[in-house]
Amino acid sequence: MDIVNRLSPRQFRTYDDLLAFISIYDDRQRLREYRRLLRRHQHRIRGSVCMEAGCGLGILSEELLRLGARRVYAVERNRLLYRLAQRRLGNHRRVHLLCADVREFVPPEPIDVLVHDFYGMMLYDEELWVLEELPFRPSLVLPDSGFLMAGLTESRLVCDRTVTPEVFHAFAGVLVSGLLDAEHLQGRWIVAQWRFGEGLRLTPPNLCGEAGDVLFFYLSVRHGEEEICRAGQCSNWAYVSTPRRPLPPRLSAPGQLRHGGHLSLDISPRKACYRLECRRRNRAMKKPSVPCREGSRRHSGRWGRIHGS
């Protein structure tokens, strides 16, 4: 889905976000897994004060009510989504629905449980960082963590008749979501980890000497030690891939390989990208992607390198 008429930048952003975020509801698996997670924490939710940060249509707020929350603060910054949520939640006396940025809302009482889905395809490239800037401290955040996994494979195994290995390699230096048929593949490396309260930790692997001309990434949404849902199984998040230059057969010293071109994985709030190119998250492939902004004030000091890629 695309917006094809001319709008002011502000209007465009509002409608563009609406398009991106309504498309997540096509993903029934994500909702099922989130509901399951909430049910497992019913003992914490019943009789307590909850918040859905970025409530979208308010479906998880309804679930919190069903599970016995004493009060639910449903906070949504997009005014169109807020109005849609109003239809769903407006008649519930236990719900306080607010059109606000969750970073600017100070609840009048302690929040026991906060629910969110701020995960981007590259983990931290959507809104997870917002949770580090809350003006209050919830006792429990659901889910509370996530991984960005990475792996290598051969293009001949994941390309098709249209996206041939030659076509795929034309995207050198670009991260592309949903291009390859790679969603059955397991990653080998945890490239980045986020946990509520601890922020983001990058753990880029050394890929020198590893085979494969396709470097792929995918999101794993986690709570505690457990995976709640992941890209591929949930259509809402796609695998992201990029071509890796074939390794020269005799060069194995990292210094030499580096000369063959290494990419830097760059994950900072509001963007996650290779140094060479970046794209903003494109939920469910229905939203036009735009190049992410350079020079964010949060950008400095939070990047890691994947050598030999």
Ligand SMILES: C[S@@+](CC[C@H](N)C(=O)[O-])C[C@H]1O[C@@H](n2cnc3c(N)ncnc32)[C@H](O)[C@@H]1O
């Ligand atoms: C991926 S949707 C999740 C919607 C809903 N929580 C669910 O899981 O079904 C993320 C929502 O958060 C909203 N959002 C993003 N950043 C926000 C912020 N800083 N404050 C309030 N809402 C925000 C977006 O507009 C969007 O509706």
